[in-house]
Amino acid sequence: MKRFEEVINIVGPFGRNQKLQFVLLCIVAGCAAFYQMGNTIYSASADHYCKVYDNQTYVDQSPLKNCTIPYSLEGGAVSWDKCRRYDVNVSQGISDEVCSSQKNETLSCDRGWVYDKTWYENTVVYEYNLVCSNDWMKQLSKSFVPLGNLVGAFTFGQLSDYFGRRPIFIITMMMAMTTAIATSFAPNYPMFVIGQFFLGAFPHSLFVTAFVIIMEIIGLEYRTMCGTVIHIVFSLTYMLFGGIAFLSHGNWRQIQLIVGVIYVLYIPTFFVICETPMWLMRKHRYDDAKKVLKKFAKVNKTTLPDDIFEQDKEAFLKSKEKVIQVKPRRYTVLDLFKSPRLRRNTLLMCFNWFSCSFLYYGISLNTDQLGSNPYMTFTLAGFVEIPGCFIAWWLMKNIGRRWSFSGFAVVGGIALMLSIPPKKSIVELSIFFAMISKLCIGAVFTIAFVYAAEIYPTVVRNGGMGFSSLSARLGSITSPFIVLLDVIWGPLPLVVMGMTSVVAGLFALLLPETRNVSLPETLEDGETLGTKYYKKRETDTEERNDITPARRPSFEYKMLAQADHPSDAAVPMM
Structure with a gap:
């Protein structure tokens, strides 16, 4: 059976057709940053205190505030109570007599709150009063985005491996657009939270699917570059969102509507993005794979032999004749755990991804020290990731995935642990280490992302990425x-997060190196990745295709080989 790397080199590993699809996929996938980071602005809060009459506006210092809001002195500074007010009636105006009465009695904010709208015109916090006893609701809305990520990545990862990359790409993009627009008109808080769940599920799954499509339409030597550029576009879109939020003056409904309408512009990409020939080949849909490759060849001005898949088709048909009632195999994430090396690689990769996200949100806890302008802080947090992407690109290309991942994870973890200095007077040092970690x-x-796409075999790649x-x-x-x-020890949270990253970096050294290695296509490939057997299969195509039973490795491949290669089902395996 021909391997994808052999076929893609015939039509061009990164010709004009793939370049066009790559650019479009990066732009569409990059917009996932709008939804991944959006709740930072939507649920932003600001200074507030109890309202005492309708249409009251926020004033930092005023006689009314002095009369109605309790305060205390902390370190020489005035600290105003945000959740209670004095039980005084100011409907007839303010006087010393009114303000001095009932000063010892306080009430909860029964009339609502007034908010400082210097930076945000209208957020979910303002609109639904998610402060004081309702503060947990603000945190809940933020947690629904990663929850949607979790459910969407797993669900659509499986569906993509079953039904193909392109259908899931179209579905997730259309659903992301529809949900974003609908959420901008959410009539109440529960509908907003439901919208955030789906805006966590669809755009994130769109990003993962687009990434997999890119990896499956290009040649080996371009994977590092393309895998890096899509993340740079994500960071640029992250920064763009800060600009959109600023121009909308923090009005969450306007922002939500804008980022939803943007996807309308991308609907024509449906006519350009094609199913990946690698996935079609693994599903034995050779005629469909040939049609896609002919499109590549036509645009790339190359020639595809008419009999490119004839031997593969004949071998597949013969296997169906020899083996009675062979049903097409549908792969699931569970297949990643049925052989020892693939299972180990999957568990290590999952822990590494866990630590990435764990550390990322740990760093976010320190970014409030960067300045008073929330839009500038937000944009800077996206900008600082771009140099990291370029450095990662160079290191992956020249050193490899394993040592690059390990080095960055260890350094990032140590920097995070150093981000809280022993003295408040050197806060700049804390910011410096926090940005190094970011x-x-x-x-x-x-x-x-690049590493996982290169470790998981084609038949379960999207499912593996989703897992x-x-x-x-x-x-x-x-x-x-x-x-x-x-509460146990101030720096303990950052120590735990930093140590998790360091451990993940050390565990990464147990993974196989995938630099300049062709993508694994079958479960057998995934199991042998990093072994001498896999390298032998790469260097000698003919020998690989005609391999005899006696030369197969002696470990558990019978089940894997039958699942991946129906043509081998009638051949006795060791």
Whole structure:
């Protein structure tokens, strides 16, 4: 059976057709940043205090505030109560007599709150009063995005391996667009939270599917570059979202509607993005794979032999004749755990993704020290990831995936542990280490996507990527709760997160190196990846295709080979 690397080199490993699809996929997938980071703005809060009459506006210092809001002195500074007010009646105006009455009695904010709208015109917090006793609702809405990531990545990863990459690409993009627009008109808080769940599920699954499509339409030597560029586009879109939020003055409904309508512009991509020939080949749909490859060849000005898949088709038909009632195999994530090396690689990769997300949200806990302008802080957090992506690109190309991942994870973890200095007077040092850690985690995520796509075989690649992404979402959901450890020791949360990253970096050294190695296509390929047997299959195609039973490795391949190669089902296996 021909391997994808042999076929793609005939039509061009990165010709004009693939370049066009690559650019479009990067733009569409990059917009996932709008939804992944959106709740940072949507649920943003600001200074607030109790409202005492209708149409009251926020004023930092005023006689009315002095009269109605309790305060205390902390370190020489005035601290105003945000959740209670004095039980005074100011409907007839303010006077010393009115303000001095009932000063010892306070009420909860029964009339609502007034908010400082210097930076945000309208957020979910303002609109639904998610403060004081309702503050947990704000945190809940933020947790629904990674929860949606978790469910969507696993579900659509499986569906993509069953039905193909292109249908899932179209479905997730259309659903992301529809859900974003609908959520901008959410009539109440529950509908907003439901919308955030689906905006976590669809755009993230769209990003993962687009990434897999890119990896499956290009040649080996372009994987590192393309895998890095898509993450750079994500970071640029991350920064763009800060600009959109600023121009909308933090009005969450306007922002949500804008990022939903943007996807309308991408509907024509449906006519350009094709099913990946690698997936079609693994499904033995040779005629369909040939049609796609002919499109590549036509645009790339190359020639595809008419008999490119004749031997493969004949071998497949013969296998169906020899083996009675062979049913087409449908692969699931469970297949990743049925052989020892593939199982080990999957578990290590999942832990690495968990640590990436765990550390990322840990760093986010320190970004509030960067300045008073929330839009500038938000944009800077996206910008600092771009240098990390470029460095990761160079290291992956020249050193490899394994050592690059390990180095960035270890350095990022150590930098995070150093981000809280012993003295408050050197807060700049804390910011410096926090940004070093953010740079490293941006690089780690870039490497993790490329690395995972190169370790999981084609038949379960999207499912494997989805399972890894599920593990990452567990990290992002768990991270906020680790903050509670600060009651034991202030720096303990960052120490736990930093050590997790260091351990993940060391575990990464147990994974096989995939630099300049062709993508594994079958479960057998995934099991032998990194072994001498796999290298032998790469260097000698003819010998690989005509391999005899006696030369197969002696470990558990009978089940794997029968599942991946129906033509081998009638051949006795060792």
